[in-house]
Amino acid sequence: MSPQSRQIPQSDADVIELSRHDPEEFTELFRRHAPCIQRYVTRRLGPDAADDIVAETFLLAFRHRDRYDPSRADARPWLYGICTNLIGRHRRAEIRQYRALARTGADPVTESFTDRVDDRVSASGAHREIASALARLSAELRNTLLLAAWSDLSYEEIAAALGVPVGTVRSRLSRARGKLRKILPQEPQA
Amino acid sequence: MNEMDQLTRFRGEIPFGVTPRAEQMFRAALDTELSSEQHLVSPPRAGIFGRRLAGLRGARSSWRYAIALPVAAALVTGALVAVQPSGVQAMTLQQLADRAAAAALAQPNLSAGQWIYQVLAWKTPAAHQHVGPNPSIQSGWMTADGTITYGGAGSIGNPIYPYNKIDSLPRNPEKLDKYFRSLDPVKNDNYGVVVFSQIEQMLFAMVVPPWLQAEMYHALALIPGIQVKDEVKDILGRTGVAFVLPPTGQSEKLEIIVDASDYHLLARGSWDNPSTPSPDIEIAIVKEYPVAQLGSTQPSTVPPSAAELAAEKIAFYEEYAYYQPKINSVAPGEWLYRELSIGGKEQEIWATADDSAQAEYVNGARQVCARTDPCAASEHWLMPAGPSFTLIYPQYPRLTPAEIRQLQNQLKQLKKLPAKKRQAALDKLLSSERKLLKRPSKPLPTLPEYPQPLLATLNSYSTGCTNVAADCNVVNVAANVLTGYGNYPYLDASWFLALADVPGAGLKHITDGAGNPDIEFTFPSQDGVTGILVNATLLNKGDIQYEGYVEDGQQTLVLNQTPVSGPGVRP
Numbered sequence: 001m002s003p004q005s006r007q008i009p010q011s012d013a014d015v016i017e018l019s020r021h022d023p024e025e026f027t028e029l030f031r032r033h034a035p036c037i038q039r040y041v042t043r044r045l046g047p048d049a050a051d052d053i054v055a056e057t058f059l060l061a062f063r064h065r066d067r068y069d070p071s072r073a074d075a076r077p078w079l080y081g082i083c084t085n086l087i088g089r090h091r092r093a094e095i096r097q098y099r100a101l102a103r104t105g106a107d108p109v110t111e112s113f114t115d116r117v118d119d120r121v122s123a124s125g126a127h128r129e130i131a132s133a134l135a136r137l138s139a140e141l142r143n144t145l146l147l148a149a150w151s152d153l154s155y156e157e158i159a160a161a162l163g164v165p166v167g168t169v170r171s172r173l174s175r176a177r178g179k180l181r182k183i184l185p186q187e188p189q190a
Numbered sequence: 191m192n193e194m195d196q197l198t199r200f201r202g203e204i205p206f207g208v209t210p211r212a213e214q215m216f217r218a219a220l221d222t223e224l225s226s227e228q229h230l231v232s233p234p235r236a237g238i239f240g241r242r243l244a245g246l247r248g249a250r251s252s253w254r255y256a257i258a259l260p261v262a263a264a265l266v267t268g269a270l271v272a273v274q275p276s277g278v279q280a281m282t283l284q285q286l287a288d289r290a291a292a293a294a295l296a297q298p299n300l301s302a303g304q305w306i307y308q309v310l311a312w313k314t315p316a317a318h319q320h321v322g323p324n325p326s327i328q329s330g331w332m333t334a335d336g337t338i339t340y341g342g343a344g345s346i347g348n349p350i351y352p353y354n355k356i357d358s359l360p361r362n363p364e365k366l367d368k369y370f371r372s373l374d375p376v377k378n379d380n381y382g383v384v385v386f387s388q389i390e391q392m393l394f395a396m397v398v399p400p401w402l403q404a405e406m407y408h409a410l411a412l413i414p415g416i417q418v419k420d421e422v423k424d425i426l427g428r429t430g431v432a433f434v435l436p437p438t439g440q441s442e443k444l445e446i447i448v449d450a451s452d453y454h455l456l457a458r459g460s461w462d463n464p465s466t467p468s469p470d471i472e473i474a475i476v477k478e479y480p481v482a483q484l485g486s487t488q489p490s491t492v493p494p495s496a497a498e499l500a501a502e503k504i505a506f507y508e509e510y511a512y513y514q515p516k517i518n519s520v521a522p523g524e525w526l527y528r529e530l531s532i533g534g535k536e537q538e539i540w541a542t543a544d545d546s547a548q549a550e551y552v553n554g555a556r557q558v559c560a561r562t563d564p565c566a567a568s569e570h571w572l573m574p575a576g577p578s579f580t581l582i583y584p585q586y587p588r589l590t591p592a593e594i595r596q597l598q599n600q601l602k603q604l605k606k607l608p609a610k611k612r613q614a615a616l617d618k619l620l621s622s623e624r625k626l627l628k629r630p631s632k633p634l635p636t637l638p639e640y641p642q643p644l645l646a647t648l649n650s651y652s653t654g655c656t657n658v659a660a661d662c663n664v665v666n667v668a669a670n671v672l673t674g675y676g677n678y679p680y681l682d683a684s685w686f687l688a689l690a691d692v693p694g695a696g697l698k699h700i701t702d703g704a705g706n707p708d709i710e711f712t713f714p715s716q717d718g719v720t721g722i723l724v725n726a727t728l729l730n731k732g733d734i735q736y737e738g739y740v741e742d743g744q745q746t747l748v749l750n751q752t753p754v755s756g757p758g759v760r761p
Contacts, residue, residue, distance in 0.1 A: 023224050030216060034208040043201045047209065054208065055215035062220060099680060103583055110201050130200045149197040180193040 012075035016068045026062050033079055034058065040150050041083055045090050046097060046109040053090075057083040072160075080151055081161035084143050091139055098135035102128045126184055133183040137176055144169055145176035286418050286431055286448070287411035293453035294403035298480075302335035303494040303502045305484050306397055309476040313425045313469075325425050327476065331484050334397045337506045340484060340640070351392055356402060363408035370409070382413040383444070386435045390446050390458045394473055403455075407433075410446070422447055424457035424474045437464040445469065483691050485640035496697040497711055501690035504724070505683035507732045517678040520753055522546070522579055527761055528572070529750035530673075531738075534703055536749070539572055540757045544579035545674050548572060549757030556758040573674040575653045576667040577637055582676055584634035597622075641688040648688070655717035661692040662715040669719040669739035673748060681734045686711070689722060699726065703745045708737050723747070 012029060019025040034054055041057075042050040060082050061075075068078065087094070101107040105128055134142060140162075147158045148169075155173075159166040300306070311325040330341025336353040360366045370388045371381040389406045392398055398406070410416060410433050419432040422445070430447035437443040443461040448454060459469025482490040483498065494502065520526065522544035530537045540549040547560040548569060559565040597619065604615045638644045645664050653666035668676075668685055676685065689695060694714035698721075702708045708723040721740030728735045738747035752761040 023220075026220070027217075030208075030213075034212065034216070035206045038208050038212055039204055039206050042204045051209055051212040051215060054212040055219060058216050059219045059223065062223060103680075104585070107201065110203055126196050127200055130197060145197070149194060149200075177193055180197065184193050184196060 011073035013068065013070045013073050016065050016075065017070055019062075019065055023062070026058075026065065029061070029075060029079075030058050033076060036076075036151065037079055037083055040080070040146075041087060043109070043150055044087055044146060045094055049090055049093065053083055053086045056086055060086075074157070076151070077153060077157040077160040080147060080153060080158075081163065084147070084161065087143075088139060095135045098131040102132035102135065107131070129183050130180070133180045137179060141172050141176040141179070144172040145180070148173055281418050281420060281431060283411045283416065283418050283433075286433065286453075287407045289453040290407040290448045290455075291404035293448070294400050294407065294455075297400045297403075297454075298491055299400060300334040300397070300480055300491075301493050302333070303337075303499045304334040304480050304491075305331050305482070305486070305494070306334055306478060307331055307481045307487050307489075308478045311425055311474045311476050313472040313474075325472070325474070329477075331481070332397065333502060334480070336396055338502060351388075351396065353396070356399065359402060359405075361401065361405060363405050363412055366405050367409040367412045382415055382435060383438070385409065385413055386416070386433075386444055386446075390444065393446070393455060394458055394475075419445070421450070424459075425468075425472045426457075426474050426476065428456055428474075430456045437461065443469075483641060484687055485642050495690065495695065497690040497695040498687075500697050500709055500711070500724075500729075501683065501686035503729065504681075504686045504734055507729070507734055508681070508683040517751065517753060520678065522585070525549075525754050525756050525759070527750070527752050527754045527759070528748060531703055531745070531747040531749055533744040533746075538760075540754070540759075541572055541674065543675055543678075543753075545571075545573050546579075547757070551758065558757045573670040575651045575663075576671045576676075577647070577651065579675050581635060581637055582671070584636050637684070639684055641684075641691040644684060644688040645691065653718060655715070657715045657717040660694070660715040660717075661713070662717040664692055665689070665713045665715060665720075665722070666718040669722060669741070669746075672722065672736045673739065673746065677736050677748070677751070681736055683734075686724075689713075702737055702747060704737075704747050704749060706737060710740065 012032070015025055015028045015032075019029070037057060038050055038054045041053045045053070057079060061079060068075070072078070097108050101109075107127070134146075137145065143162060144158060147153055147161060148155075151158075153161060155166055155169050159169045162169070307329070308331070309327060309329040311327055313325040328341075330339060332339040360369055367385055370385045373384070373388060389410060393403065393406065413435065415436055417434045417436065419434045422430050422432045424430055424447050429450040431450050431453075432445040432447045435444040443464040445459045446455075447457045447459070449456050455475060457472055457474035459472040461469050463470065479489045480491050481488060482492045483494075517526075520543040522542065523546070524543045525540055526543055528539050528541065530539060538550065541547065545561075547558060548571060549556060549558040551557070557565075559569045600619050604612060604619060607615055638647055645661060648664040648667045649658060649661055651663055651667045653663050653670075655662035655666055668689055671677075672681070672685060676682070689711050692713055696712040698710040698712055700708050700710050700723075702723055707726045709726045709729065710721040710723050712721050713719070719739045719741045720743075723737040723739060723745070725733075725735040725737050736748065738745055740746075750761070754761055
C-alpha cells in the first residue's frame with residue numbers, strides 16, 4: 001500500500017494496527033503523544049532522565065504493540081502506564097529533588113527552562129510546600145495524584161494506566177489530596 | 191485556589207514538546223529494533239530514522255518493565271490463546287515442584303526488619319544493549335518485609351503484591367492458583383500466563399517467605415501446558431532445571447530456573463523469539479542472603495537489634511509517610527529561636543540556620559557572637575563540632591530575588607525591541623541567565639548515605655572524647671547536629687540507621703523531663719552523650735521528632751525551635 005492510497009488513521013488503535021504490518025507507522029504514535037509524555041516525565045524527574053524514559057516508553061510500546069487491545073482507541077493510558085513503571089525506577093532521585101526544592105526553594109527540575117523567567121518568578125510560594133508533600137506520598141499515591149493533575153487522563157483512564165479499579169483511583173486521590181491540603185498554606189477564598 | 195490547582199501550576203513552566211535527544215534516541219532504538227524484526231512487510235523508508243546514537247542509556251531499565259509486562263499484557267489483551275499441554279520430560283513436573291518446594295522450606299524464616307543483600311545479573315536483548323556490559327550487575331539492600339530498599343534491590347517501593355497481605359494468601363496451591371487467576375481483571379479463559387508471571391514477579395522482586403515459595407512452586411505445576419526442561423544454563427553458566435511456559439500467539443515464552451543440584455532459585459527468562467536457544471531477557475540471582483545491617487555484604491542471620499528496628503521504622507516513615515515538617519525551609523543566614531531544657535533548667539538560645547552565629551541574653555543583655563569573632567573561643571556553642579551546614583545541605587547555586595528582578599526587567603525591555611533585534615537580545619539574556627545559574631560539573635560533596643561510611647565520617651570530627659573506638663565522636667556529633675541544623679527541614683533517617691549500628695547501641699523506652707514518652711537510642715560510650723531521644727508517641731503515628739539527648743545523666747531537650755526575624759527576637 002503506498003502512502004498516497006492509505007487512509008488517514010483516525011485513532012491510536014488504528015495507528016497501532018497499521019504498525020503491525022508497517023512498523024514505521026509507529027512513529028505517528030510518537031509524534032502524537034511524545035510531547036505530553038515528555039512533559040509529564042520532565043515534571044517528575046527533570047530533563048535529563050526524561051529523554052531516556054520517553055524513548056524507552058515508546059520503544060517498549062513498540063515492542064509490545066501486538067498486545068494492544070484494538071478496542072481502546074486512545075493509547076495514552078497505555079503509554080502513561082509504561083512511563084509510570086519506568087519512573088518508578090527513579091523514585092529516590094525524584095524524592096531527592098522534591099526535598100532539594102523544599103529545602104532551598106530552587107528547583108533542580110525546572111532550572112534549565114530558562115526562557116520562562118516570568119513563570120519562575122510567578123511560581124507561588126507554595127511550591128516548597130508542594131514539593132515537601134510530594135516527597136512524603138507513597139509511590140502509589142504520588143503516581144495517581146500526578147496523573148490526575150498533570151495528564152489529561154480521566155479517572156477511568158488513570159485506572160487503566162495503573163492497572164487498578166477506578167474506585168481505587170478515587171480513594172487514592174482523596175487520600176493524596178487530603179495530605180496535600182494539610183501541608184499547603186490556607187489561602188483566602190476568592 | 192485549591193490544592194489541585196496549586197499542584198497543576200507546580201512546575202507548570204515545563205513546556206509540551208519532545209527534545210531532539212529523546213526523539214533521536216527513540217528513532218535510533220526503533221531502527222535497531224526494525225533491523226532485527228523478521229516479519230517486516232516493508233523496510234523502513236530511507237532517511238526517516240535519525241543518525242544512530244550511542245543508544246539508550248540505562249538499557250537495563252527495560253527489565254523493570256519486562257518483569258511487569260505479562261500481567262500488563264493480560265490487562266490490555268482481551269483473550270489469550272490456549273497453551274497446548276505437552277509431553278513430560280526426564281524429571282516430572284511434580285518432582286521438580288516438590289524438590290524446589292523442599293529447598294524453599296529449608297531456608298530460614300526471616301524477621302520482618304532483616305536486611306537482605308541482593309545482587310542480580312541482567313541480560314537485556316542485544317538490540318537494547320548499546321552501552322556497558324551485558325549482563326549488567328545491580329546490587330542493593332532491602333528489608334525482608336519490603337519496607338525499605340536501598341540501591342538496586344527490591345521492587346522499588348511498589349511491591350507487586352502488598353507485603354502485609356502475604357500472610358493471608360492461601361496455603362494451598364489450588365487455592366493460590368485460583369487466587370492469582372482472580373487478580374486478572376479481564377478474566378481470560380486462559381490464565382496460565384497470568385499465574386506464571388504473578389509468581390515470577392513476586393519471586394524475583396520481593397522477599398517471599400519460604401512457605402509461600404513452596405506453595406508457588408506447586409502452583410506453577412498446576413498451570414496447563416507448563417513443561418520441565420532439564421540441563422538448562424542460566425546467564426552465569428549455572429546448570430539448572432526450568433519450569434517453562436511455552437509461547438502462545440499473545441504471550442512470550444517464559445521460564446523460571448532452579449539449581450539442578452539443590453533446587454534453589456537461579457533465574458528467570460523470557461523470549462521475544464521463542465526459536466532462539468537462550469532467552470532475550472534474563473535475570474539471574476547472583477547473591478541474595480540476609481546480612482546483619484544495611485550496607486553490609488557479609489552473610490549473617492543475626493536478627494536486627496531493637497535499635498536497628500526503631501531506625502528502620504524512622505527510615506520507612508521518612509521515605510513513605512507524610513509528616514509535617516516543623517520548619518519548612520530556612521536560608522543559611524536566617525535566625526532560629528530555640529528553647530532548650532538542660533537538666534530541667536530552661537534556656538533560650540538564638541542561632542543562624544547554618545550556625546555561623548549565636549546569640550543569648552546574659553544578665554538581661556543580648557550577646558551576639560559570630561564564629562569568626564574573637565568571642566567565639568569563649569562562647570559555649572550549641573553545636574561545638576560536626577559536619578558543616580553545606581555538607582548536610584549542599585548549596586547549589588540559585589538566582590537571588592534581585593537577579594530574577596533584573597532578568598525580568600531585561601525581558602520587559604526586550605519586548606520593546608524591533609522583532610529583528612529581539613532574537614539576538616533574547617539569546618544574550620538566556621546565556622547570561624545560564625551563566626548565573628551555572629551548576630557545578632559534579633555533585634557537591636555531601637555526607638555518605640550508608641551507615642558504615644557515615645559512621646566513619648562522623649567519627650572523624652573530634653569532640654574531645656577519648657573512646658573513639660566506641661564511636662564516641664559519632665554520638666556526640668549526632669547529638670550536636672540533630673539539636674541544630676541537622677534537624678530541619680527534614681530529619682534524615684540516615685542519622686538513625688547509622689546510630690543504630692554503633693557497636694552496642696540499644697533502645698530504651700523512657701518518659702523525658704518534659705513528660706513525653708520517648709525512645710532512647712543508648713550507647714556504650716560514657717564519654718559525652720549516652721542517649722538520643724525521639725518522640726515515641728509521634729513515631730507511632732508516622733511522625734519523626736527528635737527530642738534531645740542525654741549527657742552525664744542529664745537531658746538536653748529541644749522544647750521549641752522557630753525561625754525568627756533576628757537574634758534576641760522571641761517568636
